[in-house]
Amino acid sequence: MRIVDHTQLEELAREGTRSLCPDHTRITVGTASCGSATGGREALAAVREEVATAGLAVDLRETGCIGYCQVEPVLEVLRPGEPRVLFHHADAHRARLIVRALAEGRMPTELALCWIPRNGERPEWALPRYDEVPFYSKQLKIVLRNSGVIDPDSLPEYAARGGYHALWRALTEMTPEEVADEVEKAGLRGRGGAGVPTGRKWRLCRDAPGDEKFVVCNADEGDPGAYMDRAVLEGDPHSVLEGMAIGAYSMGSSQGYIYVRDEYPLAIQKLERAIADARTAGLLGRSVFGSAFSFDVHLARGGGAFVCGEETSLLQSIEGKMGEPNQRPPFPAQRGLWGKPTNVNNVETWANVPEIVSRGSAWYAGIGTPSSKGTKVFSLVGKVQNTGLVEVPMGITLREIVFDIGGGILGGKKFKAVQTGGPSGGCIPDRFLDLPVDYEELNRTGSIMGSGGMIVMDEGTCMVDVARYFLDFLREESCGKCVPCREGIERMLEILERICNGEGREEDLPLLEELATTTKDFSLCGLGGTAPNPVLTTLQYFRDEYDAHIREHRCPAAVCKALVHYSIDYALCDDCGACIKLCPSGAIVGEAKRPTEFIDEKCIKCGACLEVCKPAAIRVQ
């Protein structure tokens, strides 16, 4: 059915509401990539089987990621007249238990994480409410509003959550100019990393002369450990399509591309389905909502080069050329895809747009700090209790993210640094923990907002090794076009490897700093321009660790293999013999189960003995 008027859109939304809140039990299993990886698919099969056995009338649906990766797979139960109940660690076994309890007419709250209010009801369960769970307490979901709630394959469910109403509003009540104004007034800034005001970018493209224009969605999320965009595409693909359609209307474009990396097969599948559904419903394609505005979206699949997340490289790649950046100006808004004015925005940016249009710029601008509005999704990973996707209002402090939402450091260790902005972000030490998170404040520390990666490091992390690790990644991913990035990163890595191997020299640090500054200032694109950040920030905040490596030939965190020595504290040893059995190089010699000798020359510093030793008798220096 093609939707051409508002009553039809309302009808679609009502259909979605019926499916979101059916008059019998609805069970939803998170089967996005993260859920599937922890057994969500098996849980889904188990639920299906149990439901059939018990003969329950259940609406079984799949959904996207609800953010709390630590407790995946997540399963949700909704019974008529009750709030939604979220179950954690719902693998196949626990899923069966849940369904069996439901079959007995009982809500198994002992397996549940929390309940999510619907109509203000307050159940009698001894269970925290959604916003009483520390992980969710400080979050504000705008971009992830539908992820983990709706079935991403269901257009009606998206419409039921207000979906495509913003596009309707833009097309029927607003001029293209007004849409751009609204986005500009909202203060939305690019979520891909650079933080360029989206409204200004749109205006540049709008005003560029040209009969044909393109809008592009950058879904080439390449930062290791970052998966915000994947969650949006897998959990709520229509929000990106709607955002792009609104942008296209505002900029006078009729063709859009989503550049999505091929490593996201599920995201591609969901997008293909969403595009097909939207076309059938007349929300994409010729004459959207029966109006004079036409807009269609094509998928372009990326081959996985990190540099293709840079917009000029991305456009080259869509054109079928080698993914290499070009100097700006000309900006894509002036000369982009096939020489036509082109607007490139990140997934998260696009997903913000429908909410801004439907709820108004004033509402959006009321969230955040003076320079950075709205929310930002971070993927909180590393040595932190609760890992997952967190969407927080701008201006929240790092401490709140790491300690309140993240629950603090794993294993009671001490916090050392948090790295924001992916491999080319900087490492921020504890003295900046009370820093409000926004674009400017993060830049001031030498780091970047980036696309939203956030890696927490504890005292067992060697900062020289961290810098080395990230530069190794960037060396692999530099396209090699310009000299500072290609040669500079390689040389910096060479020096860092030297330092990690205990062969560092006094004069290495000034040279490292000089290389880093030149690479940052002189590189052609953002990859080289930000690549030295891990080096520069660790040099600035953790110089003592560099000095310890170079002068004392010591790795304070006991990470750099060439600089650490293992030994056994025989006083603590409980003679279990596990280390003798495990040591792959025969460095631990013992009689029966009692270690008697540690042969330093044979030790390959793999750390296996350290992990297996229960009484912590292995010493590392």
Place this chain on the structure above:
Amino acid sequence: MPTLSVDGKKATVPEGATVLEAARSVGQDIPTLCYHPELRPYGACRLCTVEVAQGGRVRLQASCAMPAEAGMEVSTASERVLRGRRMIVELLVARSPNAPVLHELAARLGVPEGRLKPKNELCILCGQCVAVCAEIVGVSAIGFAGRGVTRKVATPFESPSLECLACGACSFVCPTGAIDMERTTLERIKAERSPRYCRYSRLGMIPNALCPNAYECYRCDVDQRMEEVCGTHPAFVASPVRRAAPLEVRGFQLMAGRYYHPRHLWVERQSRYLRIGVDDFARRLVGRVLEVKPTREPGAQVGAGEVLMELRLPNGRTASVLAPLSGQVESINADVMVDPTLVSKAPYTRGWVCAITPSAEATELASLYFREAAIPYLRLVQSEPVTAWVEAEVEKLKHLLAGRAPDLLTERGLPRVTLPEVLSADDWQTMTRTFFGA
């Protein structure tokens, strides 16, 4: 003509010039390695980076690719610039210790020595060879392969290139001598049994010349003369790419290698016959073609100036296509019969209208304008004043449509609207009589 300041000197440069060109125009030298005035800016060596102050912001920008804008204040040798420049040269010297050009630069900039472990690459990946092959010669026999530290210049799949003309332009532009043309590619061509066309023949400069010297060009008189006569590598003079590029006169395009009839038709020599179509000027006048009605069947004779076909246009208007020369109609393009809009959509390609076997080709073709970019110095082809003719036609059009409100033409003289739809029957007849002769 923007005026900007370069190290305190005022530079006024033509629209579209780069900051590098502006700096060099006032005698400020900026070192470059990947820049070549005949090639598109590539911006890879970053050596030409300068500080540009504009609108209260100071940014580092590669001057070779940065368009000069009025009011810019450029510092070509600030401390920040020089420090980075030295570092870049130091990195390059460490990569290619055997390239003399880098040592000269290092000496000039005072680059410290011996801080980085030397590698042994001759190629600095400046990309000039790749660009000259693609943008001047037009064969793209070489390109970049690999990524990052493994990046290198190579032929596709690193197998001997079949496209390479062995013209040697890549070797000519290489600043470090990393491409040894004479010994590699020429050896391979020598080993082939194919007719040994001279490399200048392959470049389209000398028709059908075979090499009598077993490709030992240093023994060849022609080769010795070529560079002398051209003053640069002959590929830049011959530039097959530029010769094949459409010529644009006042916004109207003229394809290369075709004859143009004053009634706005083009004629292109095919193997046995001549192919005919309408030119860019005509298609912009007629707008959309609704129907093509040929007056002659294939096989029939047609005399020069006789009506060959009628074009039915919007608003009941028509236009006639007159035969540019006499001969036998060979065929009518079936594509335009099915989709007449092709005539104005793709006038030079799929939208050709018919083919004619001429009765007296030589004399009649000579009376047409010929659009072939001349190769200077060698004077292989003399260019006819095709440019002047188009200029005159545009003026005629402007004169005919002058004083109408709203303006039917853009400032350059391109129609803004579909003329058959807005002009009265009388006006349209005047138009067709003036420009199409009927």
